[in-house]
Amino acid sequence: MAFTEKAGRVNDRAQAELRLHRALGRSVRFQRPPDAHYDRGGGAALVNGLLGSATRFTDPEWLGWNGCDAELLIDLGASMPVSSLSFRYFHAPDSWVWHPASVCLSVSEDGEHFRQVHAGEVLAKPSPVVQGYETVFEKVQARYLQLKVMNKGRIPAGRPGAGNPAWLFLDEVVVE
């Protein structure tokens, strides 16, 4: 019985920490790199199957941009069917970290001609601090994905850091 319980715990942890998906281990290039203080994991951290902490954005899985959008180009290595995208963001206004404003996804087979397959607003909840965004779209063939996650911009009046540029944090971009 003890052995069974232990095995169960190990399995639960593995499932929680490793997420398999089409972009796993693929190349990620940034239009603008994350802030130097929050770029420890680099682009690889966004497609390594590992999620960041659910309580703090200071581990290497969380990448942070200050006052600018996160624009990334993912190369899946080969053309393949793609029909969904999801990612997590950090929302902690007391720490000047805000949910994204909106999301735009374009895909391409040759890396030159891109077609937009999704655009949407982000409607964040007050809590928890880690929230998810997911979109499902009509299946397309794609090798390259151009993802734009728009920064909130200036922190609104009446909130901590009002008038300063908001931080935007992402940990894993899941492509299926």
Ligand SMILES: [Ca+2]
């Ligand atoms: Ca990750």
